[in-house]
Amino acid sequence: MRIAVVGTGYVGLVTGTCLAETGNEVVCVDINEKKVEMMKAGQLPIYEPGLELLFHRNIAQGRLSFTSNLSEGIGEAKIIFLALPTPPGGDGAADLSYVLGAAGDIAKLLTDYKVIVTKSTVPVGTADKVTAVMQQHAAPGVEYAVVSNPEFLREGVAVEDFMKPDRVVVGTSDERARKLMGELYGPYVRQGNPIIFMDERSSELTKYAANSFLATKISFMNEIANMCELVGADVDMVRKGIGADERIGKRFLFAGIGYGGSCFPKDVQALAKSAQENRYDFKILNSVMEVNEIQKTVLTEKVKKYYNGELAGKHFALWGLAFKPETDDIREAPALYIIDALVAAGATVTAFDPEGMKNVENLIGDKIKYAENQYEALEGADALLIVTEWSLFRTPDFNKVESLLKAKVIFDGRNLYDLDKMIDCGFYYNSIGRKEVK
Secondary structure, three states: OEEEEEOOOOOHHHHHHHHHHHOOOOEEOOOHHHHHHHHHHOOOOOOOOOOOHHHHHHHOOEEEEEOHHHHHOOOOOOEEEEEEOHHHHHHHHEOOHHHHHHHHHHHOOOOOOOOEEEOOOOOOHHHHHHHHHHHOOOOOOEEEEEEEOOOOOOOHEEEEEEEHOOEEEEEEHHHHHHHHHHHHHHHOOOOOOOEEEEEEHHHHHHHHHHHHHHHHHHHHHHHHHHHHHHHOOOHHHHHHHHOOOOOOOOOOOOOOOOOOOHHHHHHEEEEEHHHHHOOOOOOOHHHHHHHHHHOOHHHHHHHHHHHOOOOOOOOOEEEOOOOOOOOOOOOOHHHHHHHHHHHHHEEEEEEOOOOOOOHHHHHHHHHEEEEEOOOHOOOOOOOEEOOOOOOHHHOOOOHHHHOOOOOOEEEEOOOOOOOOHHHHHEEEEEEEOOOOOO
């Protein structure tokens, strides 16, 4: 099948590449000509495990191509995916200008039946708005269908999520579109995982509901962690105890320093805003957002308390910048909030992250220093702060850590280390929802 994907961010590029992997001919369209030329030259603009192999293979075999010309990109496509940004506006509502603008441009070019698929995370009612724009700009008599097909890709495992989805959600009232979408996704659900067809509005709400529920689990566990510190309990023990309940499950129960990234913050905010617009006070989501904002400050508050509020002249090592491991995405990353707080207090920072440093440097420049490796970041630091749970941070050489730090002090925002191990190593160790090791 011939497919066009408009937008080549994390979602668009993974979608296009993985669709090509099952034999479809895919053209990815982006208005950024420099980015298009880079991809044509075989260079990936993002880091995503497993994507590079599929990217190069499908380019080499002629199934994956790139253009900045919309007409060229959609000309022979049967299905057109819109994988465009929907950033939060000043009031928290999702900005649909990119999606609706592309829909209008596409409508003017249509000459035969095509399926227009909103892959972006969009508020309830967006399919109706896209349809209205299409009707306004399409030539009389041209047929098309607007479909909602939300993505459920986790950065760091997005390729696996696309190739082996636990479910595919498709919102459409058009029978031809339903048949085409079923045919397209058939190869990805051969083991029996469902393609769930529903109406467009239910499909749109499904994505927001899923992300908001997961964000709620994270904020709940962070609240439990804070409670644990007050009563002398251990959040890791609590996590294991409740995670064994199959009604709750083990995932998204790890305490930390708040959620970040491109999805949870904006999706929770957008759903709360949508509820407000419909005169509904979504109390749980408002609390989830409040807890998350507070949780981003927990680690720096621990640091300030340890140094009696005197951070001026202190130098800190930071392990981790990306909002989660296995990605270079720094959007709403807790590390950025921690850096701001430390620098504002007069401290200096040297950071290391396997993939996120270039993006942070592009964002904040020389506000901090950047190390070549995790140990170089420690040199001359008063303490180490662990912000992202990359695997290479899990089993460091603690003798080397001790030799490079000015003092044996670690603040761990991800609970990477065993408390008994830290006692044996003689470190002051302060983590989340567990007792201090002194």
